[in-house]
Amino acid sequence: xxxxxxxxxxxxxxxxxxxxxxxxxxxxxxxxxxxxxxxxxxxxxxxxxxxxxxxxxxxxxxxxxxxxxxxxxxxxxxxxxxxxxxxxxxxxxxxxxxxxxxxxxxxxxxxxxxxxxxxxxxxxxxxxxxxxxxxxxxxxxxxxxxxxxxxxxxxxxxxxxxxxxxxxxxxxxxxxxxxxxxxxxxxxxxxxxxxxxxxxxxxxxxxxxxxxxxxxxxxxxxxxxxxxxxxxxxxxxxxxxxxxxxxxxxxxxxxxxxxxxxxxxxxxxxxxxxxxxxxxxxxxxxxxxxxxxxxxxxxxxxxxxxxxxxxxxxxxxxxxxxxxxxxxxxxxxxxxxxxxxxxxxxxxxxxxxxxxxxxxxxxxxxxxxxxxxxxxxxxxxxxxxxxxxxxxxxxxxxxxxxxxxxxxxxxxxxxxxxxxxxxxxxxxxxxxxxxxxxxxxxxxxxxxx
Amino acid sequence: xxxxxxxxxxxxxxxxxxxxxxxxxxxxxxxxxxxxxxxxxxxxxxxxxxxxxxxxxxxxxxxxxxxxxxxxxxxxxxxxxxxxxxxxxxxxxxxxxxxxxxxxxxxxxxxxxxxxxxxxxxxxxxxxxxxxxxxxxxxxxxxxxxxxxxxxxxxxxxxxxxxxxxxxxxxxxxxxxxxxxxxxxxxxxxxxxxxxxxxxxxxxxxxxxxxxxxxxxxxxxxxxxxxxxxxxxxxxxxxxxxxxxxxxxxxxxxxxxxxxxxxxxxxxxxxxxxxxxxxxxxxxxxxxxxxxxxxxxxxxxxxxxxxxxxxxx
Numbered sequence: 094x095x096x097x098x099x100x101x102x103x104x105x106x107x108x109x110x111x112x113x114x115x116x117x118x119x120x121x122x123x124x125x126x127x128x129x130x131x132x133x134x135x136x137x138x139x140x141x142x143x144x145x146x147x148x149x150x151x152x153x154x155x156x157x158x159x160x161x162x163x164x165x166x167x168x169x170x171x172x173x174x175x176x177x178x179x180x181x182x183x184x185x186x187x188x189x190x191x192x193x194x195x196x197x198x199x200x201x202x203x204x205x206x207x208x209x210x211x212x213x214x215x216x217x218x219x220x221x222x223x224x225x226x227x228x229x230x231x232x233x234x235x236x237x238x239x240x241x242x243x244x245x246x247x248x249x250x251x252x253x254x255x256x257x258x259x260x261x262x263x264x265x266x267x268x269x270x271x272x273x274x275x276x277x278x279x280x281x282x283x284x285x286x287x288x289x290x291x292x293x294x295x296x297x298x299x300x301x302x303x304x305x306x307x308x309x310x311x312x313x314x315x316x317x318x319x320x321x322x323x324x325x326x327x328x329x330x331x332x333x334x335x336x337x338x339x340x341x342x343x344x345x346x347x348x349x350x351x352x353x354x355x356x357x358x359x360x361x362x363x364x365x366x367x368x369x370x371x372x373x374x375x376x377x378x379x380x381x382x383x384x385x386x387x388x389x390x391x392x393x394x395x396x397x398x399x400x401x402x403x404x405x406x407x408x409x410x411x412x413x414x415x416x417x418x419x420x421x422x423x424x425x426x427x428x429x430x431x432x433x434x435x436x437x438x439x440x441x442x443x444x445x446x447x448x449x450x451x452x453x454x455x456x457x458x459x460x461x462x463x464x465x466x467x468x469x470x471x472x473x474x475x476x477x478x479x480x481x482x483x484x485x486x487x488x489x490x491x492x493x494x495x496x497x498x499x500x501x502x503x504x505x506x507x508x509x510x511x512x513x514x515x516x517x518x519x520x521x522x523x524x525x526x527x528x529x530x531x532x533x534x535x536x537x538x539x540x541x542x
Numbered sequence: 543x544x545x546x547x548x549x550x551x552x553x554x555x556x557x558x559x560x561x562x563x564x565x566x567x568x569x570x571x572x573x574x575x576x577x578x579x580x581x582x583x584x585x586x587x588x589x590x591x592x593x594x595x596x597x598x599x600x601x602x603x604x605x606x607x608x609x610x611x612x613x614x615x616x617x618x619x620x621x622x623x624x625x626x627x628x629x630x631x632x633x634x635x636x637x638x639x640x641x642x643x644x645x646x647x648x649x650x651x652x653x654x655x656x657x658x659x660x661x662x663x664x665x666x667x668x669x670x671x672x673x674x675x676x677x678x679x680x681x682x683x684x685x686x687x688x689x690x691x692x693x694x695x696x697x698x699x700x701x702x703x704x705x706x707x708x709x710x711x712x713x714x715x716x717x718x719x720x721x722x723x724x725x726x727x728x729x730x731x732x733x734x735x736x737x738x739x740x741x742x743x744x745x746x747x748x749x750x751x752x753x754x755x756x757x758x759x760x761x762x763x764x765x766x767x768x769x770x771x772x773x774x775x776x777x778x779x780x781x782x783x784x785x786x787x788x789x790x791x792x793x794x795x796x797x798x799x800x801x802x803x804x805x806x807x808x809x810x811x812x813x814x815x816x817x818x819x820x821x822x823x824x825x826x827x828x829x830x831x832x833x834x835x836x837x838x839x840x841x842x843x844x845x846x847x848x849x850x851x852x853x854x855x
Contacts, residue, residue: 290739294554296654296676296711387662389655433633433663435653437674 102142107470108486122535150182150494155421162191167426174512177540180529182494183214189248195220200239245272261321280304287360302330322346331407350419353452391439426515454527497531545843553718570853572835585614608837682715697724705764730754
């Protein structure tokens with residue numbers, strides 16, 4: 094039997110309301126005990142966790158691993174290595190691959206490859222529609238049998254309200270949550286950044302917040318009608334946060350997630366670092382040397398786009414009052430040459446697996462806006478509950494997926510050190526506070542700072 | 543007086559004194575254009591590439607003549623007959639031009655920010671000849687040059703820009719240049735094409751044309767298009783003309799000294815009545831003439847020219 098003792102850390106397990114200095118004993122791939130000075134027969138491998146936070150392995154329910162079809166950007170091996178570095182023990186990969194994850198064979202192919210190559214647990218989201226084209230239902234029952242944990246047309250959004258309604262009704266048979274990337278195509282058509290003063294200034298086509306709000310409002314009505322849970326992916330607008338807050342208060346089965354870039358950056362950043370630090374960035378914690386980037390930097394292009402300071406504040410409020418109960422990265426790797434183009438031509442998306450914990454600790458916890466237990470909940474028990482994963486807890490008997498955090502350690506993202514195949518991050522050179530120091534999956538240390 | 547910039551990417555980032563340097567230099571070059579021999583050796587041995595990824599005739603020809611009158615070698619590179627058709631990226635295209643030792647790349651591109659992007663990846667000097675809906679710096683400079691030549695000043699003038707502001711790079715560059723030089727700018731057009739947020743750039747926004755024209759010293763009209771992506775912006779050219787066209791009746795109520803400008807190509811009978819376009823207060827063709835002098839000044843300054851004092855009289 095292989096034993097690993099995590100000794101003397103602050104054990105923080107929101108799934109059980111547990112928060113005290115304690116030891117965690119791992120036997121093979123399970124948690125076997127959590128408590129004071131866990132008595133041990135053998136002399137096990139000991140990891141000194143004093144001064145650290147020991148929490149259930151973090152879950153990122155929104156990443157793009159790009160396989161099959163996009164292995165120049167990322168692979169299951171490289172993406173999960175980046176996840177491990179970021180403190181994540183489980184990721185959920187999105188179905189906008191090539192071919193799309195709209196059939197059981199592709200699910201099996203990914204599961205097989207993940208089994209052999211992945212550094213962390215890989216869960217799979219299947220498509221709602223065939224080819225994520227929004228026209229005909231994907232074989233949702235077969236996808237469920239092949240073990241997808243949710244369905245989504247991520248990267249796209251089902252525009253046809255009747256089709257979405259039927260997808261929700263159908264998915265209900267399988268108790269599958271439906272995740273939706275909320276954008277009304279006609280309202281946002283051609284948009285490359287948030288519609289507002291900066292899109293006018295830069296002459297870029299606007300992607301208005303109302304394009305997001307319209308679909309969130311639709312989803313609320315459809316969730317109420319069908320009773321199927323809809324999870325709104327990376328919510329970015331004040332309107333969407335308000336709609337979700339009201340709907341949740343009425344008991345409608347709907348939820349939302351937020352990404353760090355939406356609660357840290359704003360559309361002013363697209364006009365370059367000088368404009369950002371002078372305006373919307375001024376209130377951020379002082380960076381010792383404020384990172385610089387030019388106007389039209391394509392690493393600031395993602396979908397949904399960076400929004401106004403008012404929207405950023407609404408997302409923060411939504412995270413604090415629980416309206417947005419899940420944090421994720423929307424890790425979207427793209428090759429250097431794909432991003433080294435005109436802003437209009439660049440693909441949407443940024444990497445995020447390695448930066449999301451440091452950004453969340455710095456701008457949610459260290460700013461005093463969110464307590465640590467609430468923050469960790471959004472990375473653990475909340476996504477686990479949404480997706481019915483037997484994860485996100487340190488209860489004895491649970492899978493031994495554990496993340497150790499040093500919540501005060503100074504940390505800086507450097508593309509040179511990334512495990513991802515891609516470097517399309519806007520956070521190059523950002524001085525942050527706090528990071529994961531050890532990532533343990535099924536009892537094995539898969540990464541250590 | 544000197545020019546401290548390697549490129550001309552936009553007007554927004556330039557202080558007023560640098561704009562004045564261009565205008566003063568252009569004045570000296572305009573005199574050159576009026577001589578029997580319209581050529582100076584200022585850029586002899588330099589290579590200028592016109593990289594027009596978005597088609598344009600008048601701006602390209604204007605830059606071409608400007609470079610020739612400075613004795614530079616100029617090559618035209620157009621999107622239709624080039625490697626873009628084969629899928630080569632802008633970066634690779636630009637680096638190939640650099641390998642040919644281009645000193646200046648004049649770029650016209652449908653994507654906003656393309657000149658800024660180019661300036662980060664090649665050593666050549668970059669002149670923005672219009673990027674998407676962002677800026678068209680030399681157009682604004684020639685507009686301001688024309689106004690100053692005609693009215694003797696910019697400061698304190700009321701300038702109305704009328705038309706499709708939302709999609710217009712000419713409007714944005716004009717707003718920056720005019721406000722930096724002390725003019726009062728009013729934007730007017732349908733509410734869909736002239737959003738209120740433009741006020742943050744320091745101008746007045748109105749959707750009432752009589753209000754916009756009443757006290758204008760300069761009326762700058764922009765071309766109105768009604769292709770597919772504009773069809774949800776306003777119902778028809780006819781309705782546009784009835785609400786915002788510079789008709790003879792509206793023209794009659796403007797200040798008797800007000801200049802009529804247009805960057806071209808004009809739509810006669812749509813944004814401007816034909817007689818108004820050809821009237822004695824119209825400076826539309828002088829804008830074209832002045833464009834060459836302004837572009838000579840810009841090419842000369844980005845290549846290291848110090849200012850008008852150096853230009854042989």
